[in-house]
Amino acid sequence: MKRIVITGAGGQIGSELVTSLRERYGTEAVMATDIRPLPDAVSNDGPTAILDAQDYNAVAQTALAHKADTIFHLAAILSAVGEENPSKAYDINMGTLRSVLEVARQEKYSVFTPSSIAVFGPTSPKEKTPQNTVMRPTTMYGITKVAGELLCDYYHRKYGVDTRGVRYPGLISYGAPPGGGTTDWAVDIFFQAVEKNRYTCFLDKNTTLPMMYMPDAIEASIQLMEADPNRLVHRNAFNVTAMHLNPQTLANEIKQHLPNFTIEYKVDQHREAIAQSWPRTIDDRAAKHEWDWSPKYNLKSMTAEMITELSHSLN
Numbered sequence: 001m002k003r004i005v006i007t008g009a010g011g012q013i014g015s016e017l018v019t020s021l022r023e024r025y026g027t028e029a030v031m032a033t034d035i036r037p038l039p040d041a042v043s044n045d046g047p048t049a050i051l052d053a054q055d056y057n058a059v060a061q062t063a064l065a066h067k068a069d070t071i072f073h074l075a076a077i078l079s080a081v082g083e084e085n086p087s088k089a090y091d092i093n094m095g096t097l098r099s100v101l102e103v104a105r106q107e108k109y110s111v112f113t114p115s116s117i118a119v120f121g122p123t124s125p126k127e128k129t130p131q132n133t134v135m136r137p138t139t140m141y142g143i144t145k146v147a148g149e150l151l152c153d154y155y156h157r158k159y160g161v162d163t164r165g166v167r168y169p170g171l172i173s174y175g176a177p178p179g180g181g182t183t184d185w186a187v188d189i190f191f192q193a194v195e196k197n198r199y200t201c202f203l204d205k206n207t208t209l210p211m212m213y214m215p216d217a218i219e220a221s222i223q224l225m226e227a228d229p230n231r232l233v234h235r236n237a238f239n240v241t242a243m244h245l246n247p248q249t250l251a252n253e254i255k256q257h258l259p260n261f262t263i264e265y266k267v268d269q270h271r272e273a274i275a276q277s278w279p280r281t282i283d284d285r286a287a288k289h290e291w292d293w294s295p296k297y298n299l300k301s302m303t304a305e306m307i308t309e310l311s312h313s314l315n
């Protein structure tokens with residue numbers, strides 16, 4: 001049985017990952033931490049702590065006190081927010097990862113660190129972007145994610161730390177709000193559709209990006225951490241995807257459920273430029289081959305579930 005510390009557990013992914021990990025390994029085995037107070041759903045059920053993951057001593061003390069063997073490291077500044085304050089994005093994304101990896105090295109913990117499709121840039125192939133290809137990102141977020149993948153590889157190769165990670169695409173969920181990424185539109189559109197029957201989108205209608213529904217992202221993270229290490233070649237940078245969406249396609253699918261839904265476009269050039277620098281579709285055959293990755297949700301099943309869940313919680 002694992003004993004887990006999660007950093008950044010109050011975010012869009014963390015708040016759902018905590019629940020799934022507690023179901024899997026037991027409530028007391030999963031310590032949820034964040035720099036800010038955690039949502040009630042997380043803090044009312046199982047151990048929690050306020051933790052600045054940049055603080056090496058605090059990470060070490062929290063993990064030792066919990067008798068951890070694994071850290072899921074989710075604390076980060078995301079792409080759009082990172083471009084507003086690149087220096088802060090660099091400090092937090094690199095500083096938190098460094099302290100987590102150092103504690104893991106000392107204590108022989110396993111570490112899961114999400115990377116992102118933001119590791120790719122304008123010179124990467126846009127269609128079926130390969131697992132191994134040109135990575136020259138143009139955002140500070142992407143730069144920290146490339147550096148993070150390399151640092152995790154380094155700790156594995158040099159010190160034998162069991163580091164693993166996936167390059168999440170844009171993630172769609174109805175739980176915690178998204179944290180300021182370029183793909184936030186694909187979450188906002190559902191909330192606005194259910195509440196107001198209309199949405200003003202900040203990306204162009206034809207801007208296609210790789211996406212995934214949150215239950216698949218959670219399953220991918222847990223499945224990779226449980227995978228047989230002897231099968232893993234790539235470890236810290238697996239491409240994973242489930243669908244490839246642009247605002248027009250998603251709006252059309254939402255209209256199948258809410259026929260009066262309308263969408264208009266007011267393109268934010270900053271976020272549009274970030275999206276244009278990323279892949280449209282990606283090749284995730286390495287994840288399929290090395291740890292049997294396979295998403296359960298497609299556009300139809302995800303949209304149906306999002307609308308049903310939000311209709312219950314918002315109306």
Ligand SMILES: NC(=O)c1ccc[n+]([C@@H]2O[C@H](COP(=O)([O-])OP(=O)(O)OC[C@H]3O[C@@H](n4cnc5c(N)ncnc54)[C@H](O)[C@@H]3O)[C@@H](O)[C@H]2O)c1
Binds near residue numbers: 076169179
């Ligand atoms: N959500 C997505 O679509 C997506 C896509 C690709 C990759 N990712 C990656 O997944 C991870 C989690 O993303 P998310 O969407 O849940 O982000 P989020 O912004 O929703 O949550 C991040 C959490 O980190 C916390 N945090 C920030 N600084 C901290 C610090 N110094 N110490 C401790 N906690 C701190 C924040 O309070 C927040 O709760 C990140 O590494 C992100 O880059 C997310």
